[in-house]
Amino acid sequence: MKINMHDLYCLSNFIDYSLPIHEPLKHSNRIKYTCFDISENYVIFGATSGSLYLFNRCSGKFLHLIPNKHGPINHLAISVNEKYVAFSTNRSICVYAVNLSAQVAPQVIYTNLSSDQSVQVTCLHWTHDEKQFYYGDSRGQVNLVLLSSFMGHSLLNMTIHTILFLESPIIQIDDFESLLLVSNCSKCILCNTEYEEYKQIGNRTRDGAYGSCFAVSNNEAIQPSRIYCARPGSRFWEVDFEGDVIQTHQFKTALAIPPVKIHKVSESEIETIAKYEENDEMLDYQPQNLQFGKVQMLNQDFLLAYTELGLYVFDMRKSSIVLWCNQFERIVDCRVVNDDIVVFTQTGSLYSVRVLLMTQYVCELVRQEKLLECACCMRKNVKYFADKAREDYDMNVLNQIKNFLIDRQEYELLNDLSVIFDAIAQCEGNGDNNSSGGSSCTAERSISLGATAMHNKISKEQTTHGIYVLENAFCDNLKSQKSTEKPLKDALLTVTGKFGKNIIKYKFNVFSEEQQKLVHELIPTNERVLPFKDIRALCENDEEIVCRMKRNNSDTNTKNFNGQHISAEEKTIYNLYLICKSAKISNTNFVERYRDLFDSIGSARDLISLLDKLEQVMREHGDSELQAKKSCYEMYFNYLNAELIWEMDDFTRDYIRNGFILLNASNDIVRCDNCNFPLRFDNSCLYHDIGAVLLRYYWSRNEQVKCFDVLTQVPALFDILARFYLAENNLDKILSIVLNYGQPQLLQDIGKNFSLYAWARCFEQFVELQQGRLSCVNCECVTPVENVNRHFFYTWNCFLGIALDYLEAHDILTLILKWSNCIPNDAIDREFYTRCLLKA
Structure with missing residues (x-):
């Protein structure tokens, strides 16, 4: 079906799951649902009791209760193939192996979080292979949880590896193949986990909860894959997979439009007529300055975002608003499953709606024999339906509305819709006669497609030279490219665990000028500006490179691009060097990043020897002898338990x-x-x-x-x-x-x-x-x-004030009298003598 700039959409297929999902809680007023996730077959809720409640998604039937003794659940996520459920409490990360067999007890494994009780999990995200998931926390760490299984059936164990350290709470995590996208309260980070590269998206930081996600396309030639990052002021960055901002989409002013009404099957005829007779166009809707804390794709076509009071759908290809809706009470979370948007509210209610083209919606109403509602919808959008009919859409099914209105003698409504029926009749006539108008329309479409292809070609050529051709008036990426001032990307630091205890980034291409000076010997000159894809190609063709993720476990050495062997100790020293420098840049104590490494060293003398070698590396990279010594001592003292x-x-x-x-x-x-x-x-x-x-x-x-x-x-x-x-x-x-x-x-x-x-x-x-x-x-x-x-x-006031705490008033006044010749006239305030009188 053709979609053009004038398409209208609505929210339909409304389902209220609230009654069946609250059935298990009807005997307890104390237990409340706190979070949820939904998949192809299941809906799962976490509760204040710590238990999980499993429901069948299609029927709403309650299936299973999974008890948990580790406290209330605050986040949960179902794995892609519905095999596992990951969830978090205030104290632990847990995984439940989905098994609905009555003969097998529910299997839940868990691991405790940090001993710091203020640390809270803020988001969970499964990878597509179900062998691992990520979680972010309130201190700014991104952690990878690896699951181990026996014969692919019984879950045995899980291990946690911290892979990224940022300076503020994690808002959202998304992944695609080897790319990891992390959004926190100040920035978005794009990570290539296979080649261990980290890049901050854009130069402008922000302060607040803003999400980001991948938008993966099935046809790169027509619609390239993108990343979308929420920004303050109802804006979005459109970013390519190299982490470069292409354009900014601005929706603040464009959101000054009426919200859509949700179609509900249970509505009576009176409610239907009243809904469509409301004149929203007469109301004054103001621009909306919104903060989107979580964003996700809807059917590869649209971007879904939400706030506490509204649901928002955007078409990023056209930089346009599909619709927004304010008919949900205090939204807590939203999920997309197939074509449905599932909304969880603060009252514990769960609703499902679907975004449909208006033409699809009215045709569905006709098939459901809801002809009056269909007629009211058409009258509210007469020009839209008339235009669709003239574009050779198969709209003749709407002729049933004409007969229906004649039978009901709704002549006023019939007159309002006459232009639509005339357009349908014209289209049918044009189709029968195979008129030249059809050829003209086809020619226009061909010209349009040709112009679009030419524009894409020109844009691509210009983009390779760092110049972006932007199509809408909301973009703000036309600023001079000459400026060399860039903020310090201090968040792009250290990865541990699955990818090595602490990783040296030979191919790190995102340092600012100051940081490039610090690590210039670590990064070959010809690779400092290579994007991810070029580095990947270089790596695939370079037989000298040993990929850490594919190497033999017995191999303790790696090679750099120059073919030089780097021992495990040298790798550790260089990573300590990067940690130390990043700590200086961000003015942050990063002791947690090297605590485990220092703990693993056999003796205090071995640790001192390692620090001496680290000092030598710092001096080789431009630090003075004094500054290198101080930096090493600071790392050691931050780690040292004085006792x-x-x-x-x-x-x-x-x-x-x-x-x-x-x-x-x-x-x-x-x-x-x-x-x-x-x-x-x-x-x-x-x-x-x-x-x-x-x-x-x-x-x-x-x-x-x-x-x-x-x-x-x-x-x-x-x-x-x-x-x-x-x-x-x-x-x-x-x-x-x-x-x-x-x-x-x-x-x-x-x-x-x-x-x-x-x-x-x-x-x-x-x-x-x-x-x-x-x-x-x-x-x-x-x-x-x-x-x-x-x-x-x-001062005399300070000294005498302390002395008065321990001396009697007459004793201290005697001492003052003794030394009165040495005390300046204005040295003692009146308040002191008042205290003396009160104490006496």
């Missing part, structure tokens, strides 16, 4: 000490004139917990020399030294530390152990401090210091 320092050997402990000093070294330290020990400094500290354990270890073993060696270079650990002296009741040392450290919290913690005598000594040293004379913790000599207040020393 393990007690169990380490001296070599490892010295390595940690040197790294801690290196990361916290500072030239902005005021030192004692006598012994060069720190007097004033910035008390901020990286990895303070590691430094604290080091000092406690040295102090407990009477290695004060090593302890003071660390303190001399990292005085930010003076708070730990203060507690050592507190345990020894060494008041003079404590006072110097507390006042020189300049942190009120430390004085609050230590001050509760001070006696009145200690507070009097503290007053004395505080006066010295305010006058720019600092007492050394090490040699107790006094050194004059200029600009003493620039390092956030205590």
